[in-house]
Amino acid sequence: MQATANEAQRARLVIVGNGMVGHHCVEQLIERGALARFELHVFAEERQRAYDRVHLSEYFTGSCAETLALCDRDYYASNGVHLHLGEAVLDIDRERQEVITAEGRLGYDQLILATGSYPFVPPIEGSSGNARLVYRTLEDLDAIRAAAGSARRGVVVGGGLLGLEAANALKSLGLQAHVVEFAPRLMPVQLDGEGGAALKARIEALGVGVHLARATQSISAGEHYRYRMNFDGGEHLETDLIVFSAGIRPQDALGRACGLEIAPRGGVVIDSQCRSSDPRIFAIGECASWNGSVFGLVAPGYAMARNLAALVMGESAGEFSGADMSTKLKLLGVDVGSIGDAQGVTPGARSYRFIDEASASYRRLVVDANGKRVLGAVLVGDNSYYDTLLQYAQNGIKLPADPAALILPQGSGAPALGADALPDSATICSCHNVSKGAVCAAIDGGCSDLASVKSCTRAASGCGGCAALLKQVFEHELTARGVTVDKSLCEHFAYTRQELYGLVRVEGIRTFSELLERHGKGHVGCAICKPAVGNILASCWNQPIMDPALVPLQDTNDTFMANMQKNGSYSVVPRIPGGEITPEKLIVIGQVAKKYDLYTKITGGQRIDLFGAQLHELPLIWGELIAAGFETGHAYGKSTRTVKSCVGSTWCRYGVQDSVAMALRLEDRYKGLRAPHKLKFAVSGCTRECAEAQSKDIGVIATDKGWNLYVCGNGGMRPRHAELFATDLDDETLVRLIDRVLMFYIRTADKLQRTSVWREGLEGGLDYLKQVVIDDSLGLARELETQMQQVVDRYECEWANALGDPEKLKRFRTFVNDQRADPDVHFVRERGQRRPAAPLQLIPTHEETM
Amino acid sequence: MNLSNTAVASETRWQAVCQASDLVADSGVVVWHAGEQVALFYLPGRDRQVYALENRDPRSGANIIGRGLVASLQGELVVAAPLYKQHFCLHDGRCLEDPTQALRVWTVRLRGGEVELARS
Numbered sequence: 027m028q029a030t031a032n033e034a035q036r037a038r039l040v041i042v043g044n045g046m047v048g049h050h051c052v053e054q055l056i057e058r059g060a061l062a063r064f065e066l067h068v069f070a071e072e073r074q075r076a077y078d079r080v081h082l083s084e085y086f087t088g089s090c091a092e093t094l095a096l097c098d099r100d101y102y103a104s105n106g107v108h109l110h111l112g113e114a115v116l117d118i119d120r121e122r123q124e125v126i127t128a129e130g131r132l133g134y135d136q137l138i139l140a141t142g143s144y145p146f147v148p149p150i151e152g153s154s155g156n157a158r159l160v161y162r163t164l165e166d167l168d169a170i171r172a173a174a175g176s177a178r179r180g181v182v183v184g185g186g187l188l189g190l191e192a193a194n195a196l197k198s199l200g201l202q203a204h205v206v207e208f209a210p211r212l213m214p215v216q217l218d219g220e221g222g223a224a225l226k227a228r229i230e231a232l233g234v235g236v237h238l239a240r241a242t243q244s245i246s247a248g249e250h251y252r253y254r255m256n257f258d259g260g261e262h263l264e265t266d267l268i269v270f271s272a273g274i275r276p277q278d279a280l281g282r283a284c285g286l287e288i289a290p291r292g293g294v295v296i297d298s299q300c301r302s303s304d305p306r307i308f309a310i311g312e313c314a315s316w317n318g319s320v321f322g323l324v325a326p327g328y329a330m331a332r333n334l335a336a337l338v339m340g341e342s343a344g345e346f347s348g349a350d351m352s353t354k355l356k357l358l359g360v361d362v363g364s365i366g367d368a369q370g371v372t373p374g375a376r377s378y379r380f381i382d383e384a385s386a387s388y389r390r391l392v393v394d395a396n397g398k399r400v401l402g403a404v405l406v407g408d409n410s411y412y413d414t415l416l417q418y419a420q421n422g423i424k425l426p427a428d429p430a431a432l433i434l435p436q437g438s439g440a441p442a443l444g445a446d447a448l449p450d451s452a453t454i455c456s457c458h459n460v461s462k463g464a465v466c467a468a469i470d471g472g473c474s475d476l477a478s479v480k481s482c483t484r485a486a487s488g489c490g491g492c493a494a495l496l497k498q499v500f501e502h503e504l505t506a507r508g509v510t511v512d513k514s515l516c517e518h519f520a521y522t523r524q525e526l527y528g529l530v531r532v533e534g535i536r537t538f539s540e541l542l543e544r545h546g547k548g549h550v551g552c553a554i555c556k557p558a559v560g561n562i563l564a565s566c567w568n569q570p571i572m573d574p575a576l577v578p579l580q581d582t583n584d585t586f587m588a589n590m591q592k593n594g595s596y597s598v599v600p601r602i603p604g605g606e607i608t609p610e611k612l613i614v615i616g617q618v619a620k621k622y623d624l625y626t627k628i629t630g631g632q633r634i635d636l637f638g639a640q641l642h643e644l645p646l647i648w649g650e651l652i653a654a655g656f657e658t659g660h661a662y663g664k665s666t667r668t669v670k671s672c673v674g675s676t677w678c679r680y681g682v683q684d685s686v687a688m689a690l691r692l693e694d695r696y697k698g699l700r701a702p703h704k705l706k707f708a709v710s711g712c713t714r715e716c717a718e719a720q721s722k723d724i725g726v727i728a729t730d731k732g733w734n735l736y737v738c739g740n741g742g743m744r745p746r747h748a749e750l751f752a753t754d755l756d757d758e759t760l761v762r763l764i765d766r767v768l769m770f771y772i773r774t775a776d777k778l779q780r781t782s783v784w785r786e787g788l789e790g791g792l793d794y795l796k797q798v799v800i801d802d803s804l805g806l807a808r809e810l811e812t813q814m815q816q817v818v819d820r821y822e823c824e825w826a827n828a829l830g831d832p833e834k835l836k837r838f839r840t841f842v843n844d845q846r847a848d849p850d851v852h853f854v855r856e857r858g859q860r861r862p863a864a865p866l867q868l869i870p871t872h873e874e875t876m
Numbered sequence: 877m878n879l880s881n882t883a884v885a886s887e888t889r890w891q892a893v894c895q896a897s898d899l900v901a902d903s904g905v906v907v908w909h910a911g912e913q914v915a916l917f918y919l920p921g922r923d924r925q926v927y928a929l930e931n932r933d934p935r936s937g938a939n940i941i942g943r944g945l946v947a948s949l950q951g952e953l954v955v956a957a958p959l960y961k962q963h964f965c966l967h968d969g970r971c972l973e974d975p976t977q978a979l980r981v982w983t984v985r986l987r988g989g990e991v992e993l994a995r996s
Contacts, residue, residue, distance in 0.1 A: 517949070517950070518948075548948050548951075549922075549948070550902075550919075550946065550947060550948035550953065551947060551948065552947035552948060552949055553945050553947045553956040553961060553963075556945060556947065557945070574901065577900065577902075577903060578900075578901065578902035578903045578945075578946060580945075581945060581958075582940075582943050582944065582945065582958035585903070585943065585945075586943065590940065590943070590958055590959065592936060592938065592959065593936075593937075593938050594936075594938035594939055594940040594943075641943075836898065836900065836905075837900050837903070837905065839905070839906075840906065841906055841907055841908040841913070842894050842898040842905045842906065842907055843893055843894040843898070843907045843908060843909075844907070844908035846908065848913075848939050850932075850938075850939055851938075851939075
């Protein structure tokens, strides 16, 4: 058969719109082999091929158009689909069955409208330019970014889901963000009054201004900012830019122009097969109106696309029967969930509510009149309840005797719905309509890891909200099939780090060989278990790491208490607590560096790094540093590094507390503490945050009443803002809470896991951590404090300890039988200092840098 | 038993390089030997107690093998190179991850409180 002949015989299917739903429809058609029967054309108004609008705000935090794209660049071409980017369809000639673009006309046999929606901008006097931005496309985002360049403050009009996303985008552009909402609460569609109030409290705590029940009447020139928004009550708010996110309207202009039936509230009217009033024209997604409703979420749009693709291919297609508008989001970092009848409007519906005003958490469970089924739920502050509640609601699972337990804090033992309780028909991923049965089938079909289940079923590849549930189901099903999920540390220990920590603690084990003998295999250990156990022993008992039984466990940097560089030489970092140093000590560092010809550099942690020391020089260098009053800086260990600080109230006109004194206190307390990974701290003397505490594992920011504690932040490779953990603490409480957080981290984290990753993996999230640490829900607080005090009491400078013991110094010889230095270490001079000579490969072994 | 390698022929000539007390248990030290750097690993209490390998890491070009961590992987004794963590077999200097890398090995024994290397 000739390909060209085939081309001529194929019917022509035209899709207008290349958004998420239009793209999904193409995917579904390709999967069903539609290209054998149809010549497929896709017209897109935008120049960018389909991209992920759900995660649009990531465009401002590192994602680019390419990473947001929903398919590979050549996906359309390689599948034989004609993609017309940047070519808007201007009109539809229904009589001649042709679409009309600026380029010309193209006939169709069947036409699918997937034109989506456009942002609604209320007509307000004076609204233009930067006072009339919207948040919908990548081009819109480019415009916002350009406007933000010269701006300090930005306002979003609209406190719904998209509005809060837009506020987040403004915040990540460094603007002071405000949200103005017409309704008396945030997210009026998804939340009830209390839920809206909790969300408002949380968002305000993040520094975003929230203004409810305000209608903007006009926009005029501002005094302090570029514009002034005048509200109907006489109040006003000044700003440099305004983004409208006051709802969407179906993009139904083409349908209107060619005379298709349009719903009273907009949208091309469709039946349950997505067919418009013209049998050759279909509409899917946000441009369509089904039963008087337009669905502004991606899942129902995908369902329409799926059904329509099946219908077009003559398969038995499901009928669109409305959509579940349940949704789970992270808005401005705040968990928000809404399931089913969230407002409890079903006749006879009754509600259970849990309100925690202290942490601004809110949960509501709506059940039917006879208390048998979940009708809906509202969650603010903690979405860990969402998956279970959604399964109850969607599958009509009978409620437990005490339904309130489903929303009570989980420390009190809520009956979580296990993966085994779900029926095979339970939907795991609603974006791609993947049931538990489909996941099981994939596992039976040979998918042996989570990644292959995802690529096989596409579960968790839409909005990603079901990832945790999918993992749970996957692991449960593997276990049910007799496959054990191997969590062993290495070939010598069939335990996780957490389990080994428990064994060491409970059995009082002090050495590696003891632990290996009792709970491990073999006699030697390896490069995974030895440093991990060495680290656990140090966290528990804090014996000097140069003790003969501990020396062989350490990774090379811990062994020689210095950081090996690419040519085998070392760098040396003396502790400079809080970054405070006397001129005398500064001079000593300079003298030592000069004497041993060390390359000298200031670190990001407010101390000084001395590079280029050979092994045999380390004791000499440390002898001089210790004589001048320095201690080891532990730059080589998985341990406390620095407590960075600003000068605070002693010098700074803005400072409200003595941040240096607090930094000294914290550094003195936690120096020498070994943890699953390195620990960085900072203390800022006021809210200007010059010490950058919010990028640290432990961040402390002064308030006029005391200290705010932030936890689990990170800079470096995977930046993460620390989260506000407790506010207005006095000195003692602050230290007590840090003791508990750190010891709980040491006890429960995986090996080499930073606090940020640990926190993200913590079931129950920040609220759970607060319950354990602040409310002492596990009854652990005293124990954690005692354990920390033990480590603090046993502190000893490792270098001072080593210098006092000739046996320990034995190893600090480049050659044990010769006085010479390593003749292969060569330096050259550059910018007045020396640096390694040979062009060796780059290696990131030095971890002091930020 | 003091002989660490009984397979060596009787006419082998030995040279003492350092004292046994210079060794560090379950770890490595380095000796200067006829213009070369030799890393000595000491595992007391085992059938063979001393191993001698080239100190130069072929991947980084730095002389650091003697500062590596001694480990056992799938029943083989190995040393992990400090910079890139590749493993070399203590017996024959083979690299487990990359067959193109290998370390030279010396025949070595403990005798009379001294560490001796066989002269080639």
